[in-house]
Amino acid sequence: MKNKMKTNIRHSKILAVFILLIIGITLILLAWMQACQKSFNGQNASTAVLQYDGSPTHTYFVNINVGNLSVDVGQAIFATPTIYRGSLLVSTMGNETDLNNSRYDLTYGELFRINLTTGKIVWSIKFPDQIMSQPITVGNIIIVAMGNNLEVPPQYYNTKYGIYAVDFNTGKVLWNDTTQITNMPTPAFYKGVIIEPNEGEINIINVSNGQIVKTIFLGIPDTLSSPMIYNNTAYFGTCEASVYGFNATNFKQKDVKTNCWFFALDLRNYSIKWKTHFPYAGGGLNDVSPAYWQGKVITGYLFESDYEDPVMVAMNSSTGKIIWEVNTTQINYTIQPSIPPCIPFWYNQNAISPITVVNGTAYFDSNFDGRLVAVNITSGKLEWALSTGGQTESNPNTFYGGKYLIIANDYGDMFVINTTTGNPLNVFCTHIPHLENEVVITNNSAILAGMNGEIKAYPLKSLIGENQ
Numbered sequence: 001m002k003n004k005m006k007t008n009i010r011h012s013k014i015l016a017v018f019i020l021l022i023i024g025i026t027l028i029l030l031a032w033m034q035a036c037q038k039s040f041n042g043q044n045a046s047t048a049v050l051q052y053d054g055s056p057t058h059t060y061f062v063n064i065n066v067g068n069l070s071v072d073v074g075q076a077i078f079a080t081p082t083i084y085r086g087s088l089l090v091s092t093m094g095n096e097t098d099l100n101n102s103r104y105d106l107t108y109g110e111l112f113r114i115n116l117t118t119g120k121i122v123w124s125i126k127f128p129d130q131i132m133s134q135p136i137t138v139g140n141i142i143i144v145a146m147g148n149n150l151e152v153p154p155q156y157y158n159t160k161y162g163i164y165a166v167d168f169n170t171g172k173v174l175w176n177d178t179t180q181i182t183n184m185p186t187p188a189f190y191k192g193v194i195i196e197p198n199e200g201e202i203n204i205i206n207v208s209n210g211q212i213v214k215t216i217f218l219g220i221p222d223t224l225s226s227p228m229i230y231n232n233t234a235y236f237g238t239c240e241a242s243v244y245g246f247n248a249t250n251f252k253q254k255d256v257k258t259n260c261w262f263f264a265l266d267l268r269n270y271s272i273k274w275k276t277h278f279p280y281a282g283g284g285l286n287d288v289s290p291a292y293w294q295g296k297v298i299t300g301y302l303f304e305s306d307y308e309d310p311v312m313v314a315m316n317s318s319t320g321k322i323i324w325e326v327n328t329t330q331i332n333y334t335i336q337p338s339i340p341p342c343i344p345f346w347y348n349q350n351a352i353s354p355i356t357v358v359n360g361t362a363y364f365d366s367n368f369d370g371r372l373v374a375v376n377i378t379s380g381k382l383e384w385a386l387s388t389g390g391q392t393e394s395n396p397n398t399f400y401g402g403k404y405l406i407i408a409n410d411y412g413d414m415f416v417i418n419t420t421t422g423n424p425l426n427v428f429c430t431h432i433p434h435l436e437n438e439v440v441i442t443n444n445s446a447i448l449a450g451m452n453g454e455i456k457a458y459p460l461k462s463l464i465g466e467n468q
Helices: 002-040 096-101
Strands: 070-072 082-084 087-092 111-114 121-126 134-137 141-146 162-166 173-179 188-189 195-199 199-206 212-223 229-230 232-241 257-264 271-276 281-283 291-293 297-302 308-314 321-325 357-360 361-365 369-374 383-388 396-399 405-406 413-418 424-429 440-442 445-449 454-459
Touching: 082 383, 096 440, 111 141, 134 188, 173 199, 188 229, 195 232, 212 232, 212 257, 232 281, 232 297, 257 281, 257 297, 257 383, 291 357, 357 396, 396 440
Parallel strands: none
Antiparallel strands: 070 454, 082 087, 087 111, 111 121, 134 141, 141 162, 162 173, 188 195, 195 199, 199 212, 229 232, 232 257, 257 271, 281 297, 291 297, 297 308, 308 321, 357 361, 361 369, 369 383, 396 405, 405 413, 413 424, 440 445, 445 454
16 A cells, blocks of 8 residues: 555656656747747837738837937938848948939949947948838848839939849849849748748748749839738739829820729739729829738828829738728827928929838828828728928837837927827937938937938937937
């Protein structure tokens, strides 16, 4: 009997040790999974940026502290910079003075890797064409796309458009996929391949060697609508107009024709899942990078114009069915006290901003109107609207748990806005001309990059008037 009891006790101890071992392994796995999830959501300094602004909501946040960063790369920065492995990756599209003087023969694209701690340039590399895309990162590979919307005479670049892969450590080109078609949108990465819509087609490219896996011909250009990846699907807009410079007064003339479609590409088999036609879009659908929220894709277009009347639209992400549309021109909005341009700005980029989604609200600025609107994604009802002082192509970012929005207009004015009321908490001059790139948020700073090549970090506490 005693031997049996001893045996049972021994078995119980072994079982207890086994259970504790299982619990320990489980806790380790849970911690690892949480770390991976945080990495996926952009919560640490080494997080890969796999698509435009880092996520389907276009709220680019990196969980690091940034000191008094102030850098001048001497080249115009159009796209959002990328934070990766303690570095700031910055793509450019030419010197501001050369662009101002239309000296396209002197302009070129460049990619910089900047140490976030010291502000020193680690390396830089020049490209034969402008870069208007955000650098995306996959392991030690940085991907950039070259293109200029065919606005630059082709003799200056010999049609050397394409996608380039650059080594993060050395700045050397690993491979390049040269195309005869300009590539302006920020590419996206998905399960070993790069997805890049361009002027009439989508290229699926092997990220390891640059080989084209598949080309899908659309016949309709995607100018700046960077593919948004969610649930095995890439979403992007396209649009083509036969005449530029028209508006609602002459839209119905017979010589003005548009062809505007929004696409959902199934990334499991590279087939078009659905497409939605926008017969009243005069443009813009090809410029807006869409966002995702709870089964809805939110994007925008210009109603019967390629210049004004911006419309925000929500679609069912599974079917492409339009759920609601809001014409932002028909909205009453808060007019700020006179906001003179912080600095004169010459570059008229005819584009409308990407969409930002925060806590069930979609935010959309309207380019030349400079009107930031907040729309409830479930109902399509306006929450508030605010003047951002003129031409504004950037989408806002958010900080402190979605309590505040931050956005900069083309003339260098920075706005810090209460997301609940739409009231501006702070408006000030940065002296940095700015186009489409989003302000990057870290734990303690907002990083702004401009068309004059300047990059500056602003302490978040100072932006809302708190003591340091």
